[in-house]
Amino acid sequence: MSDSARLAQLLFPHITQTPAQLMEQVYPPRELPEGAVVTRFAPSPTGFMHIGNVFTSLVAERAAHLSGGRVILRIEDTDKKREVEGGAELIVRGLSDFGIYFDEGVLPGGEQGAYGPYRQSMRAELYHVFCKDLVERGLAYPCFCTEDELAEYRARQEQAGVTPGYWGEYAEKCRSRSYDEIKALVDAGKPYVVRLRSPGKPGGRVKLRDVIRGEIEMEENFIDVVLLKSDGIPTYHFAHVVDDTLMRVTQVIRGEEWVASAPIHLQLFWLCGLKTPKYAHVSPLMKEDGGAKRKLSKRKDPEAAVSYFSEQGYPASAVTEYLLTIANSGFEDWRRQNREAPCSEFPFSLKKMSLSGALFDLVKLQSVSAEVISRMTAEEVCESVLAWAKEYDADLYARLSADKSFAAGIFAIDRGGKKPRKDIAKWSDVRGYASYFFDDMLTRESADTLPDGETRRAILQAYLEVLDAADDKDTWFEKIRGLCAPLGFCPDVKQYKESPEQYRGHVGDVSAVIRMALTGRLNTPDLHAITALLGQERCLARIKDYMEKEC
């Protein structure tokens, strides 16, 4: 038995399987149609859901499903220091709230799929199988260096101006230990990590063919990176190689921050004798900050957290739709041509993704969201508002649910037709949008564009005599027009424009006064509908109140 075989046995006495056995017997190739792609989203359960997570997972989901393949949700919980209780559930639920559905992995209903377990903390043995193989072949070794020693090396390397890390002469100490030496250390209970014995050389080159970014040439890895931490749990690098191999992932879609470590991954695949998946590195979402661009930051930017969007009440579909416009610029054109089609029909393409990080633009999101909401039916809007308010605005919820048909009436105004309004971009806008429907929330904004008090009084006095909230729209309109002539206003805007000097104003000015009396605003949806919804008594009361206080 060779030294390395004895070493492998010493380090992993409990492992009996080989990588090949695992791959043939436990995790065989998937049976999928030609061209189908398997992707995955692999977050770490830190208890914080970044909007960038939604973006990357959306991209992975689209790429897989458009090809007829599958997406996996895997939890990367190999760092207990960062892990937060319930963090995984938060992500799983968050993603499903955004309508991003996974085929297997950690799903809302629990784990599902034949290639699990899907939490890395449950996969220790699998990593050990591959690691043992590497040790056996002399490609990995235990390292007993302490943090202090490592820090010292780093200091020396920095001083010398050479690449920091465990390599070359700095790696000699543990690289060259004999079996007996190691055995003594292990028996003495000394903690160790397992490191890769990298065959790379400084100056060596590797090429990465990235689906989004094209060919990238980089320096090859020559660092003896850690494969297994001292607690026996793998680092990201090693877990990535083992998991994506075993789960039969064909395309690794991940953040751009991983490009730099791709040489490590490529080398690991190669040394393990495995086929490398395709890589697609997605650019991060950026934020404008004092004229400069930077990554959206969880600390500085409230909109980095997905909770921000639910709190504000952006429909999840609006957020994903906006994200899609960032992902593929062709989306907007497609949307204009396919107003009602579900996003899933959009021919998303990884290749068309932008290389530079896009600024996350809340103003644009508002516009997209207003568009999305304008396409909803009154019932959908009403339900969504209610669901949102129940969680985030108890007062509004109480008001709306106290009289559901009244609430439904509010959202039915100017909605559902060919020209829906777009003045609700998020559910938190609703309180401001609908406040005047409630007597105790009615306030009147100041308006110096209205006729003088005396005129306003005359208009309202006349309107009071004919007002009937039950009128149909044409009758209502004719009554408004009827108010005009006796008071010196023109009942027809076109006519007014021909000779404005003959009038004190036009029918629009008259209705502005009525609108102000009824709603306290200059800007509201269809006045007739509002009048009807408010009802005779309330309309009369509001007009009288206005005449008393403001005329």
Next chain:
RNA sequence: GGCCCGUUGGUCAAGCGGCUAAGACGCCGCCCUUUCACGGCGGAAACAUGGGUUCGAUUCCCGUACGGGUCACCA
């Protein structure tokens, strides 16, 4: 600092050797309109920079500047 990547209007972006350099958001104006919207039309607004290559560069190459990423027993 080393290694990668990027740079078209305020923002997202088409473009892939020859164009008056699309479109969307935002902004401004006009039209439509009972108000408010919606919609329509129009406007201001861009190829970071210096060298090449070429008959011709936004497009190809090199340098510079600026921006981003990364250099852990974190992912």
